[in-house]
Amino acid sequence: MRVLKYGALLVGAGLVLLPLVWMVVASITPEAAIVRYPPSLLPGGFTTDHYTQIWERIPFGRQFLNTVVFAGGVTAISLLLDSLAAYALARMDFPGKNAVFVLILLLLMIPPQVTLVPLFQLLSSLDWINTYQGLIVPRATNAFGIFFLRQYFLTIPRELDEAARIDGSSEFGIYRRVILPLSGPALLTLGLFHFMYNWNDLLWPLVFTTETDMQTLPAGLALFMGEHVIEYGLLMAGAVLTLLPMVAAFLLVQRRFIEGIATTGMK
Template sequence: MKLKIGNHILLIFGAFIMIVPFLWMVSTSLKTFGESMQVPPTILPKEWKFENYAEVFESVNFVKYYINTIALTLGRTIAQLFLCSLAAFAFARLTFPFKNTIFIAILSVLMVPPQVILIPNYAILTQLGWIDTFYALIVPGMFSAFGVFLLRQFFMGIPKELDEAATMDGCSLFGIYWRIILPNATPALIALGIFTILAAWNDFLWPLVMTSSENMRVLSVGIAAFQGQYSTDYPLLMAGAVLSTIPMLIMFILFQKHLISGIALQGVRR
């Protein structure tokens, strides 16, 4: 009993540590500029300035940032779910030469920091003429080594007897993948989808380097524009951050059970 109470106290303390920065962000977004710079700082605004949220849309083309971010996120997520699941199906169900070697080579990509290949990727995209386009934002993120690994582990836990039964009924390999494997891998697909959405929505360095025009900015890069060289309008900055965070909070609240179940099931897959 004492151990359970101690665990709950520890979890509550950890949750408090995690939620305080978010609450401070919301509080700052409702302050005036002068109050946001006040020392010592105030926890709650003395004057609740909800106009900051409207001013965010007036100061920059925030709606365009939203549209670009949604397009980037949807493009990467849909492509990763399809391409990674196809590759995972091949590694989990098919037999071909050097299968394990190729799989290890794909996993080795996870050990390479993205910053290391940033300049070579920029050079390639420049040669293709894709800089400052949606091609540069979406295409390089359409495949994920982590996604292949995650789905392969899940696919290997689906009984192969289902494949054999489908083959006897005249189902093709793609039919097995589409009608047998994918419907039985919904938790893993949702988990990968959530991970991909979070990574794409919060991506900053890649869009910053690969785009240069105001018309191609995404939320992460657009919000950074509120930060000035000598002074920063923190209420506007925090208001923009709150507006960009809300969709991810709603998504996590709606799909948290699927995310947790998808991650938990990976621990029991062979």
């Protein structure tokens, strides 16, 4: 029974890690060795050529920067806008509050792909295709983020607001000096969600960028693969460099991250 349990877990973990391990192996193996038949998990040979060539064969540095700006920009702006909206919904009473909340819930239920075609037309007419603002601004707020932070803000005792209000604090002051400082873990978790989601996204940058120099890494690599004779070693080096920041970030804060997902069950 014990053997079976650990056997199943080891096989499961092995299968899950296989493509990631293979990526690393292939990225440091000479092309001739990785396309040899029969294939092997350890084809032998060693090279760093793929890692030096990737910067020249595609504008990898530029696409890396694009990915950082896109994912970082969306994360920073969305955290600000999400938390402002969540504050109003969680801590204030005003006419129309329910309508706004229902709108947020409705947005959560609609598949985001439905807006791609009209957004493409809209961004084209604004001349925002192939721009950072075109990639970032339509995602500057997020229904899930607002919902997530609202739920968190609701758990912060109301007495704290009242105390600050008696001390003459404005609403913005309460938001900034009471609520935000108490929401560090929630903001960090949500920030990670936003950053990973956008860093990893393929369809969005595929639609709103057409120039190689404006693509993010997932789109850039996928299109490079589609357009050239496939050079797997090179692609795997690019893939490793693309995934590395996310894997590192995850390993650093995995506990909080996994708990964040377990408690929200969303996204």
